[in-house]
Amino acid sequence: MSRELAKxxxxxxxxxxxxxxxxxxxxFHAEVDHSRTPFTIVxxxxxxxxxxxxxxxxxxxxxxxxxxxxxxxxxxxxxxxxTDHASIATEVKIIETMKAEGIDKHDLGREKFLERAWAWKKxxxxxxxxxxxxxxxxxxxxxxxxTMDEGCNRAVxxxxxxxxxxxxxxxxxxxINWCPVCNTSISDAEVEYQEQAGHLWHIKYPVMNEDGxxxxxxxxxxxxxxxxxxxxxxxxxxxxxxERYSHLIGKSVMLPIMxxxxxxxxxxxxxxxxxxxxxxxxxxxxxxxxxxxxxxxLPVINVxxxxxxxxxxxxxxxxxxxxxxxKAIVEExxxxxxxxxxxxxxxxVGTHDRCKTTVEPLVKEQWFVKMEELIKxxxxxVKNGDVELVPKRLEKIYFNWxxxxxxxxxxxxxxxxxRIPAYYCDQCGETVVAAQAPAVCxxxxxxxxxxxxxxxxxxxxxxLWPFETLGWPEQTEDLQYFYPTDVLVTGYDIIFFWVIxxxxxxxxxxxxxxxxTVLFHGLVRDSQGRKMSxxxxxxxxxxxxxxxxxxxALRLTLITGNAPGNDxxxxxxxxxxxxxxxxxxxxxxxxxxxxxxxxxxxxxxxxGLQPVDRWIxxxxxxxxxxxxxxxESFELGIAVQKVYDFIWDEFCDWYIEMVKPRLYGTxxxxxxxxxxxxxxxTLRTVLIDALKLLHPYMPFITEEIFCxxxxxxxxSSGEESIVISRWPxxxxxxxxxxxxxxxxxxxxxxxxxxxxxxxxxVAPSKKTAVVVASDxxxxxxxxxxxxxxxxxxxxxNQVDMLCRKEGGAAREGxxxxxxxxxxxxxxxxxxxxxxIPGATLYIPLADLVDIEQEIQRLEKEQxxxxxxxxxxxxxxxxxxxMAKAPEEKVAQERxxxxxxxxxxxxxxxxxxxxxxxxxETV
RNA sequence: GGAAGCAUAGCUCAGCUGGGAUGAGCGCUCGCCUGACUAGCGGGAGGCCAAGGGUUCGAGCCCCUUUGCUUCCACCA
Numbered sequence: 001m002s003r004e005l006a007k008x009x010x011x012x013x014x015x016x017x018x019x020x021x022x023x024x025x026x027x028f029h030a031e032v033d034h035s036r037t038p039f040t041i042v043x044x045x046x047x048x049x050x051x052x053x054x055x056x057x058x059x060x061x062x063x064x065x066x067x068x069x070x071x072x073x074x075x076x077x078x079x080x081x082x083t084d085h086a087s088i089a090t091e092v093k094i095i096e097t098m099k100a101e102g103i104d105k106h107d108l109g110r111e112k113f114l115e116r117a118w119a120w121k122k123x124x125x126x127x128x129x130x131x132x133x134x135x136x137x138x139x140x141x142x143x144x145x146x147t148m149d150e151g152c153n154r155a156v157x158x159x160x161x162x163x164x165x166x167x168x169x170x171x172x173x174x175x176i177n178w179c180p181v182c183n184t185s186i187s188d189a190e191v192e193y194q195e196q197a198g199h200l201w202h203i204k205y206p207v208m209n210e211d212g213x214x215x216x217x218x219x220x221x222x223x224x225x226x227x228x229x230x231x232x233x234x235x236x237x238x239x240x241x242x243e244r245y246s247h248l249i250g251k252s253v254m255l256p257i258m259x260x261x262x263x264x265x266x267x268x269x270x271x272x273x274x275x276x277x278x279x280x281x282x283x284x285x286x287x288x289x290x291x292x293x294x295x296x297x298l299p300v301i302n303v304x305x306x307x308x309x310x311x312x313x314x315x316x317x318x319x320x321x322x323x324x325x326x327k328a329i330v331e332e333x334x335x336x337x338x339x340x341x342x343x344x345x346x347x348x349v350g351t352h353d354r355c356k357t358t359v360e361p362l363v364k365e366q367w368f369v370k371m372e373e374l375i376k377x378x379x380x381x382v383k384n385g386d387v388e389l390v391p392k393r394l395e396k397i398y399f400n401w402x403x404x405x406x407x408x409x410x411x412x413x414x415x416x417x418x419r420i421p422a423y424y425c426d427q428c429g430e431t432v433v434a435a436q437a438p439a440v441c442x443x444x445x446x447x448x449x450x451x452x453x454x455x456x457x458x459x460x461x462x463x464l465w466p467f468e469t470l471g472w473p474e475q476t477e478d479l480q481y482f483y484p485t486d487v488l489v490t491g492y493d494i495i496f497f498w499v500i501x502x503x504x505x506x507x508x509x510x511x512x513x514x515x516x517t518v519l520f521h522g523l524v525r526d527s528q529g530r531k532m533s534x535x536x537x538x539x540x541x542x543x544x545x546x547x548x549x550x551x552x553a554l555r556l557t558l559i560t561g562n563a564p565g566n567d568x569x570x571x572x573x574x575x576x577x578x579x580x581x582x583x584x585x586x587x588x589x590x591x592x593x594x595x596x597x598x599x600x601x602x603x604x605x606x607x608g609l610q611p612v613d614r615w616i617x618x619x620x621x622x623x624x625x626x627x628x629x630x631x632e633s634f635e636l637g638i639a640v641q642k643v644y645d646f647i648w649d650e651f652c653d654w655y656i657e658m659v660k661p662r663l664y665g666t667x668x669x670x671x672x673x674x675x676x677x678x679x680x681x682t683l684r685t686v687l688i689d690a691l692k693l694l695h696p697y698m699p700f701i702t703e704e705i706f707c708x709x710x711x712x713x714x715x716s717s718g719e720e721s722i723v724i725s726r727w728p729x730x731x732x733x734x735x736x737x738x739x740x741x742x743x744x745x746x747x748x749x750x751x752x753x754x755x756x757x758x759x760x761x762v763a764p765s766k767k768t769a770v771v772v773a774s775d776x777x778x779x780x781x782x783x784x785x786x787x788x789x790x791x792x793x794x795x796x797n798q799v800d801m802l803c804r805k806e807g808g809a810a811r812e813g814x815x816x817x818x819x820x821x822x823x824x825x826x827x828x829x830x831x832x833x834x835x836i837p838g839a840t841l842y843i844p845l846a847d848l849v850d851i852e853q854e855i856q857r858l859e860k861e862q863x864x865x866x867x868x869x870x871x872x873x874x875x876x877x878x879x880x881x882m883a884k885a886p887e888e889k890v891a892q893e894r895x896x897x898x899x900x901x902x903x904x905x906x907x908x909x910x911x912x913x914x915x916x917x918x919x920e921t922v
Numbered sequence: 923g924g925a926a927g928c929a930u931a932g933c934u935c936a937g938c939u940g941g942g943a944u945g946a947g948c949g950c951u952c953g954c955c956u957g958a959c960u961a962g963c964g965g966g967a968g969g970c971c972a973a974g975g976g977u978u979c980g981a982g983c984c985c986c987u988u989u990g991c992u993u994c995c996a997c998c999a
Contacts, residue, residue, distance in 0.1 A: 560935095
C-alpha cells in the first residue's frame with residue numbers, strides 16, 4: 001500500500017489515530033522476558049483530582065523520551081502507570097462540591113462520604129489518564145494501578161503492621177502541625193513558611209511577692225507575636241546566666257486574666273540578646289516551649305479547639321476565634337496596664353501548603369514513623385552513589401533534610417485514604433495493630449473493637465509505589481525482574497515528600513534501592529517567570545497547546561533550551577518554532593518521497609556514492625554517536641538540539657539542496673541513473689535514521705512519516721512501526737573524514753560567495769555560472785585560496801552540481817539541461833570550469849569583489865590565524881600540557897598547527913599578491 | 923540565621939570534566955514567492971560571558987571577594 005503524506009503538516013487527527021494504533025498493537029506492553037534486559041520507570045502518579053498541567057506535561061515528556069529511547073535500543077521497557085488517591089487534596093475537593101449542594105461531611109457520615117469519593121474517583125480518575133495519552137505517553141496501560149486499589153491497600157497494611165512490630169511506627173502525644181480549616185494534622189513537609197507582617201506585643205506579668213500577692217511594682221516584661229497563647233502559659237523563662245534576672249530565679253509570676261501563678265524557670269534556649277531576655281512558655285502551642293516544658297516538667301495546657309477557637313481552658317475567652325481572642329486579650333491587658341508597647345514586626349508564619357491557612361502547633365496523639373534508623377540507608381545510598389541524583393547539586397538539599405529529619409506524622413483526621421490498621425478494645429482500650437480486627441482482645445477477652453478513625457498521609461502509600469505497583473507484598477516475577485527501577489523523573493519540589501520516602505521505604509521493605517537515578521526537572525513558569533497558578537490565572541493549558549500545535553510541538557518545546565533541574569519559561573513563540581520544525585520535517589520527507597515515487601531505490605556500492613553522500617552519511621554517523629551519548633547521560637535537551645540542527649541545517653539546507661540537480665536529471669544515462677539512485681538511497685537512509693533519533697521526542701510525526709516511507713521506493717526495512725524499530729548505531733566504516741573536510745570547505749566557499757553576492761547586491765539570476773578549475777584537487781585548492789571570494793554566486797540557495805571534464809569539455813552525456821542553456825546563453829565562455837565530483841558552482845566572473853575589501857578580509861583572517869598559532873604553539877611547547885594531556889588531544893592540536901600554518905602561508909601569499917596588484921581576476 | 927542556584931546577543935536561555943563565542947530560539951535588519959516547505963530561503967547587525975582579585979601556558983567554566991536577583995531550609999519568642 002502506497003500512501004502519500006498530506007500537503008501540509010496537521011497534527012490533528014493524526015496523533016489520536018496513531019496512539020490508537022499503538023495501543024491496539026500493544027507496543028507499550030511489557031512482560032517478563034529473561035532473554036532481555038529490563039528498563040523500568042514508574043510514573044509519579046498524578047492525583048485523581050488533577051488536570052494535566054505543564055508540570056505533568058514536562059515530567060511525562062521526559063519519561064516518555066527515556067522509555068521510548070530504551071525501547072528502541074532493545075531493552076524490555078516498562079513504564080508503569082497509575083494514579084494517586086491524594087487523600088487531602090481529593091477530600092477537600094469533594095467537600096467543596098458537597099458544600100455547593102449544602103451537604104456537610106459529618107451529616108453525611110463516613111460511609112456515605114466514601115461512596116461519594118469513589119464515585120468521584122470513577123468520574124475523574126480517568127480524566128488525567130486520557131490526558132496523558134494525548135501527550136503520547138507510552139505507558140503500559142494494562143498495568144495501570146491506583147494507590148487505593150486492593151494490592152496497594154495490602155501493601156500499606158503490611159508495611160504498617162510490620163513497621164509497628166519493629167517499633168518504627170508508634171502512637172504518641174507530640175507537637176504536631178494542625179490545620180484548623182482542613183481539620184487534620186499535617187506533616188512538617190506540608191508546612192510552608194511565609195513572611196508575614198505582624199506585631200510584637202510587649203507584655204508584663206507581675207512578680208509574686210513573698211506573701212503570695214502579686215507585686216504592683218515589680219514586673220517581668222517580654223515580647224510575643226501571639227498574645228492569645230498566654231491563656232496556656234505555664235511558666236516564664238530566662239537565661240540561667242542572665243544577671244538581670246538572677247534574683248527572680250525560683251520565684252513566680254502572676255498570669256493575668258487567668259490569675260494563675262506560674263514559675264520563673266531558667267533555660268539556655270532563651271536568647272539574652274533578643275528583646276528583654278524573657279520568654280513566656282506555652283508548652284501546648286509552641287514546639288520550643290513544648291521542649292522547655294518537658295525539661296521543667298511544666299503542665300501542658302491546651303487552650304485551643306480543633307477549629308482554632310479558644311476552648312474551655314481559656315476561661316472567659318472560651319469559644320472565641322483565635323484572632324478575635326488575640327484582639328480582646330490585648331485590649332484587656334492594656335486596660336490592666338500590662339501592655340507595654342506594640343511594635344511592627346515581620347516574621348515567618350507556618351501555613352498549610354494546600355489551603356494556606358496558618359497552622360496551629362498543637363500537642364495531639366498521633367501516629368508517627370520513627371526516622372532515625374530508617375533514614376540511614378537512604379543517606380548512605382546517595383552518598384555512595386547507589387542512588388544518583390541528577391543534577392548532583394540537589395544532593396545538598398537532600399542531605400539538608402535527612403540530617404535534620406524528625407519523626408514523620410502519618411495520621412490524618414480525614415476519611416479518604418488508607419485507614420490505620422489499629423484496633424482499640426471497646427472494653428479495656430487495648431490497642432491491637434493488625435491486618436484485620438482481632439477476634440478477641442488479648443488482654444481482656446472482649447470481642448468488640450473499634451478501628452482507629454484516622455487515615456494515613458497520602459505519601460505513605462506513594463512511598464511504596466515503586467514496588468507495590470509491581471506486585472509487592474507478593475514476591476511476583478514482575479517484582480524480581482523489573483525492580484529496582486532505573487530512573488525516576490520528578491520535580492525537585494517533591495524531593496522531601498516523595499523521593500526520600502521512596503528511597504528509605506525501598507531499602508526497608510525490599511532491602512534494595514527503588515531506582516538507580518533520579519532525574520529532576522524544574523518548574524514550568526509563565527513568560528514573565530511567575531509560577532503558573534490558578535489565582536494568577538496565568539496557567540497555560542497543555543491540552544490547548546496540543547490542540548493547536550500538536551503534542552509533538554509541545555514536547556519539543558518543553559525539552560529544549562533548558563538544563564536539568566532548572567526552571568523554564570513557557571513562550572508561545574517557542575511552541576510555534578517547534579511546530580515549524582515539525583512542518584520542516586514533514587515537507588522534507590514529502591520532497592524525498594515525491595522523488596522516490598515509482599523508483600526502485602537500491603543500496604549502491606560505497607564507490608557509487610558521491611562525496612556529498614558520504615559527507616552526510618558521515619555526519620549522520622557522528623550524530624548517532626553524540627545523540628546516543630547525550631541521552632544516556634540524560635542530556636535530553638542537548639541531544640534533541642543536535643538532531644534539530646542536523647535535520648534543518650545539514651540535511652535540509654545543505655544536503656537536499658546540493659543533491660537536487662541529480663534528482664532533476666533526465667536519467668538518460670547509466671551514470672545519471674546511478675547518481676540519482678545513490679542520492680535517493682542516501683536521502684532515504686539519512687531520513688529514516690534521523691526520524692528514529694527524533695522519535696522519542698516527537699513520536700507522532702516520526703511514526704506517520706516512517707510508516708508512509710516504508711511503502712515507497714522499493715525495498716523496505718521490514719519495520720512496521722518506528723516505536724519498535726531499532727535505534728541507529730554508530731559504525732566506524734561510515735565515518736568519512738576526508739569527505740567531511742572537503743564538503744565543509746565547499747560550504748565555506750559557498751557561504752563566502754553568497755555573502756559577497758548579498759553585499760554587492762547582485763541581481764538574482766539563477767542561470768549564471770562560473771567554473772574555476774579542472775579537477776578535484778584543483779578546485780579544493782581554489783576554495784582554500786579563497787579565489788572564489790572574487791566572484792559571487794548567482795541564483796538563490798541552490799548549490800548546483802555538474803560534472804565536467806578537464807579542459808571544460810563536458811563528460812559525455814552529463815550536460816544537464818541547465819548547462820546547455822548556459823552554453824547557449826553564452827555564459828559559459830565567460831566562466832571557468834570546475835569539477836568537484838558531485839558539485840559545481842556557477843560563478844559569474846563579472847561580479848568581482850572590491851580588492852580593498854578583500855585585503856581587509858584577509859588581514860583580519862591573518863590576525864585571527866596569528867592568534868590561533870600562538871595558542872597552539874603555546875600548548876604544544878608547554879611541558880606540563882604535553883605531560884598530562886591525552887594523546888588524542890595532542891594529535892588534534894598538532895593537526896591544527898599544521899592546518900593553521902598552511903592557511904597562514906596561503907593567506908600571506910594571497911595578501912602579498914593582492915597588494916602588488918596581481919591576480920585581480922582568476 | 924544557614925544553604926543552593928542564577929547573572930553570556932534587544933528578550934528568554936544553551937554552553938558536558940578549563941583549550942578557538944561561525945551558540946539556539948524569538949526579535950531586529952537587508953534581499954528573495956529558487957520546481958518540499960512564506961510554518962519558507964539567503965545575507966547581516968548585535969556579546970570587554972555582572973564587578974574585582976587569584977590559580978594556569980591558557981578561565982564564560984576552577985578559587986576568593988563584592989554587587990544584584992531567585993529559591994530552599996531553619997523553633998529566635
